[in-house]
Amino acid sequence: MINIKEVLGSCPLLGAMPEQGLAEAAAMARVRRFSVDDPIYDPGSMQSTLCVIARGTVRITSVNASGREATLIMFDAGSWFGDAVFSPGMPRVYGVTAHLDATIIELPGEGFRQLLAKYPENYPVVLDMVSRRLWSAISxxxxxxxxxxxxxxxxxxxxxxxxxxxxxxxxxxxTLRLTREQIANMMGMTRQGVHRRIKEYEELGLLTLSYGKVTINDPSALQAHIDALD
Structure with a gap:
C-alpha cells in the first residue's frame, strides 16, 4: 500500500510544503502503475500534471524521425518530473517511459498551482529545483x-x-540503475566506446560495475579526477 502523503513529503520539490498542504495534495492525487517499457506520456501531449515516483525508475526519451529512441535522463524513486506543470497550455517536449516497474503519484497541474498560491512558502524550493535543472541542462x-x-x-x-x-x-x-548500453545511448556513442572508458574508471577505483548498475564509489573523487582531465 502506497502512503501518498509520505511519498509527496519526501519529494524535494515539496520540501517546504506544510503538513496541511501535503494532506491537500494527497487528497487530489491519484496512483498510477506501469510495467517495464510502458509509456507514461508521449511527447506533444497536453497533460499538465506533476508526477512523483513512489517506486521504480523512469526514463525521459526523445525519438527521431526514423523511430530511434534516445534516453536523455533517468529518474528513481523520490524524484519528480512533468516540468510542463509550470507552463499550462504548452505541450510536453519529451516522452516518459517506465524503465523498471514504476508506481507514480500524479497531481493535477491546476491543483498543484493552486497549492503553491495557497502555500507560497514552497515557492523558493520550487524555484531552486527548477533552477538546478536548468543549470544541469546548460552544463x-x-x-x-x-x-x-x-x-x-x-x-x-x-x-x-x-x-x-x-x-x-x-x-x-x-548507485545508478544503468547498463553500459544505456549510457552509450545517452551519450550518442557506441557501447564499445563507453565500455572502454567505464573500465578505465573502474580500474582507478572510481566506479564499480555490476549487472544493470553503476556505482560511483566516491563522487567527490570522481569530480576531482574529471577536473584534472580538463
Whole structure:
C-alpha cells in the first residue's frame, strides 16, 4: 500500500510544503502503475500534471524521425518530473517511459498551482529545483562542447546523481540503475566506446560495475579526477 502523503513529503520539490498542504495534495492525487517499457506520456501531449515516483525508475526519451529512441535522463524513486506543470497550455517536449516497474503519484497541474498560491512558502524550493535543472541542462551543453569523451561520461554520471537530489560533493557512494548500453545511448556513442572508458574508471577505483548498475564509489573523487582531465 502506497502512503501518498509520505511519498509527496519526501519529494524535494515539496520540501517546504506544510503538513496541511501535503494532506491537500494527497487528497487530489491519484496512483498510477506501469510495467517495464510502458509509456507514461508521449511527447506533444497536453497533460499538465506533476508526477512523483513512489517506486521504480523512469526514463525521459526523445525519438527521431526514423523511430530511434534516445534516453536523455533517468529518474528513481523520490524524484519528480512533468516540468510542463509550470507552463499550462504548452505541450510536453519529451516522452516518459517506465524503465523498471514504476508506481507514480500524479497531481493535477491546476491543483498543484493552486497549492503553491495557497502555500507560497514552497515557492523558493520550487524555484531552486527548477533552477538546478536548468543549470544541469546548460552544463551538459558545456560538456559536449568543451570536454573530452572520458570527462563527458563521468560528468553525465554525476549529473544523473545530482538531478535526483544527491549531493555529488560528498564521498558517500551512489548507485545508478544503468547498463553500459544505456549510457552509450545517452551519450550518442557506441557501447564499445563507453565500455572502454567505464573500465578505465573502474580500474582507478572510481566506479564499480555490476549487472544493470553503476556505482560511483566516491563522487567527490570522481569530480576531482574529471577536473584534472580538463
Amino acid at each position: 551538459i551543453l558545456e560538456d559536449d562542447a568543451l570536454r573530452g569523451v572520458s570527462a563527458r561520461i563521468g560528468r553525465r554520471l554525476l549529473f544523473l546523481s545530482e538531478i535526483q537530489g544527491i549531493r555529488v560533493s560528498g564521498s558517500e557512494s551512489v
